[in-house]
Amino acid sequence: MKIPFVDLKTQYKTLKPEIDKAISNVLENTAFIGGENVTNFEQNFAKQYGVKSCISVANGTDAIYISLKMLGVGSGDEVITVANSWISTSETITQAGAKPVFVDVDEFFTIDVTKIEQKITSKTKAIIPVHLYGQPAEIGKIKQICDKHNLFLIEDCAQAHFAEYKGKFVGTFGDVATFSFYPGKNLGAYGDAGCIITDNDNLAKKSRMFARHGALKKHHHQIEGINSRLDGLQAAILNVKLPYILEWNKKRLENALYYNKLLKDVGQIETPKIREDVKHIFHLYVIKTKKREELQAFLKENGVQTAIHYPVPLPFMEAYKYLNCSENDFPSVAENKDRILSLPMFPELKKSEMEYVVDLIKKFFDE
Ligand SMILES: Cc1ncc(COP(=O)(O)O)c(C=O)c1O
Structure with a gap:
């Protein structure tokens, strides 16, 4: 018997009529960048999460980078994160201009909360716990530590779409949460894709602006930004998959x-x-x-x-x-x-x- 590590084909076959129709609609309407599918996905994801805003971006790595930048994390700052994760969690800290500070894991493979406070210095600006393998980190206690030391909390939910901690979705505890829709993820697109969720209107607006070349309106660049967009095809596919x-x-x-x-x-x-x-x-x-x-x-x-x-x-x-x-x-x-x-x-x-x-x-x- 041959057993693959992940089987994306079987899922596609099950959803084939819906997926093919969604893709075909995008092609017919040439809705490749922006448009209804993208807006709908952002609205649907935010609604299902019970948060005010979802900002779609090109991938889960950008989602972390944009969040750090828009929270004002930068040169001279330190950001605490977990020693076992995919490198996106820490490389984005460096790319934002700050220094990653690692903490060991607990018996659940997530950041060991008993070892966080000893790593906090006057330079610490934020904590990024990762809900690794789909298991919620001890997010209640992490939130308490963030509140006590006045630190931002960014939840890396790349592997934890709709996981729950004490009856509440992870991703709704922090200032902001980031997601990846890499094909093999629990909710996966057919290419790179990601998003940011937050209840902070100002942060949502700034993140959207930064991810769209610093402009909310075409040719009105209020700041310099980057190009990080969820494309229409991926949004259409994610809209089909989200209800499942x-x-x-x-x-x-x-x-x-x-x-x-x-x-x-x-x-x-x-x-x-x-x-x-x-x-x-x-x-x-x-x-x-x-x-x-x-x-x-x-x-x-x-x-x-x-x-x-x-x-x-x-x-x-x-x-x-x-x-x-x-x-x-x-x-x-x-x-x-x-x-x-x-x-x-x-x-x-x-x-x-x-x-x-x-x-x-x-x-x-x-x-
Ligand atoms: C924990 C974690 N954070 C961030 C990312 C980055 O996501 P992406 O591959 O969409 O950039 C991943 C994806 O592999 C991940 O597993």
């Missing part, structure tokens, strides 16, 4: 719980822990094992694709060598980096496929 997101998230969670059940008695595997009182949306299903390399190779030999998120934690990357971080500073990510393994996870994953994966894992450890 909660159902897909539910299926991912069911799949994760089924994996947990099947893997319960495999002593050499640690299954992902779910934080109390959250809705984890399992963008990724990440196990831990001391025999990661061998297990990954064995699964590959038997047709099962897996991945590692991420093999090198941010502080240990070449790009951050100048920060002189050592493994002792980040014991949890240092330990996790050689143990984490992401198993196939997507809404359409069948029980029989998960059973096949787990049977292989059991066979590997029995031998």
Whole structure:
């Protein structure tokens, strides 16, 4: 049996008539940049999130960069973020002119809130927690820390569309939240796409202006900006997909719980822990094992694709060598980096496929 890590084809086949029609409408109307699809998506996404504004942008990386810039983060500032994430979270801090300050992870793979305050200095301007793998970070406590120290809170929701913390969507706790609609995400476009959500009208207006060359009206450039737009085709595709997101998230969670059940008695595997009182949306299903390399190779030999998120934690990357971080500073990510393994996870994953994966894992450890 061959099991891909992510299966985007099956989802497309299910939605084919709707998607093809939406794409064809964009082509017929040559609505490639701006237009009804983009406006509708922004309105629909903001409405479903219960926030005042959604500003669509070209990708999730731009969403973070624009948010930092528009909050006034820049030269001489420090921004605290988590040691294990995709590099977008930290490279945008540098590109805004500030310095990233990393914090180790907790047992849920998200920023360890007990270690944040020791990293706060007079230069700290903001915190960017990441709801990694679809698991909400301890956002209630992070918000308290931000309020206490007067820091901006930017939630990186690239992997956590409609995940919940104590019954409230993540992305609605901070000053602003950023999303990626990269194809493999829980809500994915067919190319690059992203957005920013906020309840702050002024921030929304400034972000929109900055992302559209500094102009809200053509040729009226109030500031210099950048070009970061969601295109019409991606917006049309996202409009088709948005009504399905909660159902897909539910299926991912069911799949994760089924994996947990099947893997319960495999002593050499640690299954992902779910934080109390959250809705984890399992963008990724990440196990831990001391025999990661061998297990990954064995699964590959038997047709099962897996991945590692991420093999090198941010502080240990070449790009951050100048920060002189050592493994002792980040014991949890240092330990996790050689143990984490992401198993196939997507809404359409069948029980029989998960059973096949787990049977292989059991066979590997029995031998
Ligand atoms: C945690 C995190 N932040 C930010 C991004 C950036 O999103 P994009 O690839 O759309 O620029 C990603 C996407 O991979 C991500 O996983």
